[in-house]
Amino acid sequence: MTATVNRTRTAARVVDAVKIYGKGDTEVRALDGVSVDFPVGRFTAIMGPSGSGKSTLMHCAAGLDTLTSGSALIGDTDLSALDDRRLTLLRRERIGFVFQAFNLIPTLTVAENITLPMDLAGERADREWLDALVDTVGLRDRLHHRPSELSGGQQQRVAVARAFGGRPDVVFADEPTGNLDSRSGEEVLRLLGRAVRQTDRTVVMVTHDPVAAAHADEVVFLADGRLVDRMEAPTADRVLDRLKAFDAKGATT
Numbered sequence: 001m002t003a004t005v006n007r008t009r010t011a012a013r014v015v016d017a018v019k020i021y022g023k024g025d026t027e028v029r030a031l032d033g034v035s036v037d038f039p040v041g042r043f044t045a046i047m048g049p050s051g052s053g054k055s056t057l058m059h060c061a062a063g064l065d066t067l068t069s070g071s072a073l074i075g076d077t078d079l080s081a082l083d084d085r086r087l088t089l090l091r092r093e094r095i096g097f098v099f100q101a102f103n104l105i106p107t108l109t110v111a112e113n114i115t116l117p118m119d120l121a122g123e124r125a126d127r128e129w130l131d132a133l134v135d136t137v138g139l140r141d142r143l144h145h146r147p148s149e150l151s152g153g154q155q156q157r158v159a160v161a162r163a164f165g166g167r168p169d170v171v172f173a174d175e176p177t178g179n180l181d182s183r184s185g186e187e188v189l190r191l192l193g194r195a196v197r198q199t200d201r202t203v204v205m206v207t208h209d210p211v212a213a214a215h216a217d218e219v220v221f222l223a224d225g226r227l228v229d230r231m232e233a234p235t236a237d238r239v240l241d242r243l244k245a246f247d248a249k250g251a252t253t
């Protein structure tokens with residue numbers, strides 16, 4: 001597969017996505033007609049003010065929640081066409097997740113945590129891939145440790161390795177550095193960037209942090225449930241300036 005072909009392909013996308021929570025007086029339009037694509041081999045950050053719909057967009061794009069209208073696709077697969085069983089299988093086989101809480105199993109070793117999704121799915125792990133991944137995340141000398149014997153940053157690196165273990169089409173990360181100090185956070189972000197570039201994977205990350213967003217290839221900005229801007233090759237300063245503009249001029253500028 002060549003890089004040229006990859007650039008034209010989309011790992012995940014939503015089209016005219018609308019998500020309404022509640023009814024009547026309590027109705028909230030969390031997504032109000034968002035169309036956005038996440039190309040293969042790219043690291044995209046989703047940013048925007050609190051309540052702008054970032055987590056909702058991620059959850060709907062990843063098949064963790066359903067849209068009120070519009071479509072969410074992983075590759076060419078429309079998630080709304082899948083029943084629960086098929087959706088679960090798709091999530092397991094084609095999507096990886098990294099959350100703010102590391103969600104590791106305390107009684108399992110690092111190695112067992114990394115292969116857990118594959119073990120649960122009854123899949124044979126691709127040893128060569130896992131081996132390279134363990135080196136990428138720098139955990140070779142910790143494989144037989146339990147999570148409680150690791151620092152927060154190391155635990156999140158295990159979660160990153162677990163997310164990439166089954167060679168997913170796309171990894172969704174929701175505030176992956178939210179529980180980490182800035183140095184460990186930086187390591188995890190560099191790791192995500194490296195995983196995208198070295199293994200040609202796709203990462204979509206929700207973050208509040210302009211420094212974190214600067215590790216992405218592109219930032220998409222949400223405000224009031226709408227996509228309001230995109231920024232290629234972001235820097236922390238430019239992202240911060242863009243966010244300040246939301247505060248100064250109101251959400252939809």
Ligand SMILES: Nc1ncnc2c1ncn2[C@@H]1O[C@H](COP(=O)(O)OP(=O)(O)OP(=O)(O)O)[C@@H](O)[C@H]1O
Nearest residue numbers: 021022028030048049050051052053054055056057
């Ligand atoms: N389960 C729910 N029921 C009702 N309203 C919800 C639910 N989940 C989210 N919302 C509302 O939808 C809107 C978007 O929420 P969402 O969590 O997607 O925003 P966000 O940009 O991720 O926010 P934050 O940065 O604060 O995490 C908010 O107004 C929120 O209160």
